[in-house]
Amino acid sequence: MASNKDSFGRTLFVVVGLCLICSVLVSTAAVLLKPIQQENKLLDKQKYILDAASLINTKEGNVTKKEILSKYEQYVEARLVDLKTGEFVEGDANVYDQRKASRDTARSSIPENDVASIKRVADKAVVYLVRNDEGKLTSVILPIHGYGLWSTMYAFLALDTDLNTVQGLVYYDQGETPGLGGEVENPKWKALWKGKELFDAQGNLAISVTKNPVVASSVHGVDALSGATLTSNGVQHSLDFWLGKEGFADFIAKARNGGLS
Structure with missing residues (x-):
């Protein structure tokens, strides 16, 4: 039994x-x-913001948590911007989750010209104002994203106070092919962006991620990633969208007219 x-x-x-x-x-x-x-997660984001502003180098691997927190608090101010007006708005930008907001139909909209394949755009975005030890504004950092070959690629675009000259483009979250599209994080490719100008003399968006060596060597051109055409196109489309009317165009225009003072 x-x-x-x-x-x-x-x-x-x-x-x-x-x-x-x-x-x-x-x-x-x-x-x-x-x-x-x-x-x-917040610490990681702050680290890449500081990298875009050339205040730290994330590839060195010896940046401490204390250093990140100290430099971010000392030099960076996060502000919320209403993308429909280009105006600063009230709110705690340090805790605002732009990705989450873009999934909320009450706080986002479907873009009319979705060249970056982002599907929805949040009504508000965060911009980061970076100042030096004297409190003088030295750079403005814009968060941008768009779809590449396999993934949505998230980056911080750091600009001089003219809102035209690039200080740096730092991708911090992407799932592209290692050795190909994943080279958006390669320091050599990142270095190509420094000093490039986004707009031409007439104010038209002119930056081009291209395989044309003549254009790439100009002030408005950057070499496309070798063997990663769709990822390079994704970078271009991200810039086209976020520097356009449904992105930061109104903010950039108002900032140039004293909106940051």
Whole structure:
């Protein structure tokens, strides 16, 4: 006769009990770790903002948490911008989640000319104003994103105070092919952007990610990534959208007319 300990009911009880215990442990860990994850996510973003502003170099690998927090607090001011008006608006830009807002139909819209394949654009965006030790504005950083070959690519575009000359373009979240499209994070390719101008003398968007060596060597051109045409196109389309009317165009125009003072 089979022992009661080997009964189906006892076995089922043990299995269900273990599942419940594991579920409680996983749920508890998720709740306890969430604040840490959010803190690390914010720290990571601040690190790349500082990199775009040339205040740190993320590729050196020796940047401490203390250094990131200290420099960000000292030099960077995050501000919310209403993309429909180009005006600064009230709100805590440091906790505003632009990606989450873009998924909320009450706080976003479908762009009319979605060249960057972003699907929805949040009504508000964050811009980062960087100042030196004397408090003088030295750069303005715009968050941009757009679809490449395999993924949505997120970057920070750092500009001089003329809102035209590029200080840096730093991609911090992308899932493109390593060694090909993933080269958007290559320091050599990033260095090509410094000093390039986004707009021509008439104010038209002129920056071009191109395989044409003549154009690439001009003040309005950057070499396309070798073997990664669709990723390069994604970079171009991101710039086309975010520097256009449905992106930061109104903000840029007002900033040039004293909107940052």
